[in-house]
Amino acid sequence: MKSLGKILGLFFLGLLLIIVALGFALTHLFDPNDYKDEIRDLAREKANLELTLNGDIGWSLFPWLGLELTDATLASADTPDKPFADLRLLGLSVRVLPLLRKEVQMSDIRVDGLNLNLEIDDKGHSNWENVGHPRKTASATDAPDSADKTAEAAPQAPSKPSDPIKLDIDSLIVNSARVDYHNAQKGQQFSAESIQLTTGAIHEGASVPVKLSAFFGINKPVMRARTELQGDLRFDRVLKRYELENAKVSGEASGEPLNGQTLTYALQGQLSVDMAANIAQWSSLKLSANQMRAIGELKVTDLRDKPKLSGGFSVAEVNLRQFLKGIGQEIPAMADENTLNKFELVTRLSGSPSSIKFNEMTLKLDDSTFNGELAVDDFSRQALRVKLKGDKLDLDRYLPPKSKEASARDAEVKQSVAKAGKAGTSELPNAPTQQAWSSAQVLPIDRLRKLDMQVALNLDQLTADKQNFSNVDLQAKSAGGLLTLDNASGSLGSGSFVAKARVDVRPATPVLSLQSTLKRLPVEPFLTTAENKAPVRGLLDLQANLTTSGNSQKAWVEALNGTSSFALENGVLVGANLEQQICQGIATLNRKQLTREINGTDTPFKTLNGNLTFRNGVASNPDLKVEVPGLNVTGDGDLDLRVLGLDYRIGVTLLGDTRAMPDPACQVNERYVGLEWPIRCRGPLELGAKACRLDKDGLGKVAAKLAGDKLTEKLEEKLGDKVSPELKDALKGLFKR
Structure with missing residues (x-):
């Protein structure tokens, strides 16, 4: 047996030597x-x-x-x-x-x-x-069709799947x-x-450590990125399942979209692809981009046919202003530079290769919180869909700061206010000359022409122009260069507003239109500034139908045309006592001095109404009517919206000092009954009734009329019935001219 084993050993050794x-x-x-x-x-x-x-x-x-x-x-x-x-x-x-x-x-x-x-x-x-x-040969190309048909007709034995x-x-x-x-x-x-x-x-079936690094670049837009990937790869070809555990992707990117800045990014999580189930998942996802941090999970189903994305993620609170600057994005100038300091987002999401939708979204921006959904229905058309409900939004903080034109006008208004005097006894103010509106471009025309958008926004409270609106509802859409505001409505105090608008950016010069209705809207909040109180108070009813064109505040005002009707009820002309001024005029005609001022510095009125016709930024008001206790006021004039100035001629018919203890100098006798007293109002709108003065030229005509009336009376006394009625009428008319 030992010999046999030795022989077999020598045999295999020899065989091995032969193979070697x-x-x-x-x-x-x-x-x-x-x-x-x-x-x-x-x-x-x-x-x-x-x-x-x-x-x-x-x-x-x-x-x-x-x-x-x-x-x-x-x-x-x-x-x-x-x-x-x-x-x-x-x-x-x-x-x-x-x-x-x-x-x-x-x-x-x-x-x-x-x-x-x-x-x-x-x-x-x-x-x-x-x-x-395999390369095609001439013989293969020229083979008869019958051979192909024979091959197709020949039965094929079912192939047995081979083990991988x-x-x-x-x-x-x-x-x-x-x-x-x-x-x-x-x-x-x-x-x-x-x-x-x-x-x-x-x-197979075991974790395989993988490490990959590379530099990537594209030309549209010009971008370059350094990327590293590491993780543990596990695969099972029988089950068609592939996993990348403890995946970490990190790197830096720069290029045209970042405008010279660098984006540092990192992703972590567990990646798995199950081809049998047609599913891919990224769980325990962690994302960082510069100072932004996010976590979430993503899942893609129906991989081979029509992939569908689902999942959710949340972005931790981040200073959005710093983040945007860090990736080279220009932030428009805003009145408050402390805006965009807080941004936070929690959402579910769904999507396809051509769309994405953020569902059950909660977005926090500074002091505002919004809930709802946001979607891009079609990436190729940038079809944006927004449906949000918010608690509050202070829009003033995000609007551009005052322009240089507005600052120059503010200085002019301050000068006019200082010269106007407390009781409006100074000289008639000059008409304003400084442009009140910015000439900066407002609308991103090229972007709006491509915009496909539908927006529904509800706000419990909206602050705009320092006014706190409530229950605000905005419904807007845009397609093919035509933007339509289907509804803008809300409340302010006891009043309400409803408006519709259109912006057509298809022409070279954009065309805008506006239809609005205001009901019992308090005007005082809109007219009050940090420097001046509101010149008028009251509840406004207004109907307006306006059109304009251009792409700046200045252009819009200068091209403003349309019509409007207004009625201001239960109001006050602040800082101007018209009764005091009329009494001053009567005292002047009586050649007496007022012994005291009439109490109060304001003029209350029951209604103030009229119609406006807008032509290239100037609103003509031919039928102004004001119901003031003891006074009947009518007038006509213009509101020059280009410089926010007014120029009116007012006629006041008064009853005189009807108090129990009237001022002797302001007593009304029969000569003054039904007499219209002229008042001229001119200056910045901020002055309101403080811009009004007795019209000295008109007052002279009143004095001449009164003198004529008195002379006529004396002639009648002297002549009696010695002259015909026709001659009396002619004499009266002569002195009234």
């Missing part, structure tokens, strides 16, 4: 470089691939089947002079015996200096077209690889350079 000797002989006596032409022909025939081997082929046979290629290029056999790949080094080796058991046991796979240059010309043809398909080959690779190393993609048809370019890939041992 054969391997040595094959690897040393057989040189694959002698067969380069045959290898090229085989690649050309079977894969339609033009393979150029400039370097030597190194190889080994046993126990490792090893292969090493250097300095090789690849091109489509259809365009052999346009290589799409070149390789400095490819080295790999496989154990021979495990191959017989359908097991791939490999040592390190090493790829150095791989360059892929993929191009699509302006006709849509790529430089890798038809690679991987088991992989066992020590590592994969890719050094200094580069990929360039150029699509001349679309003008697109993409590059990935300095690609470094390393893995640990690759075993």
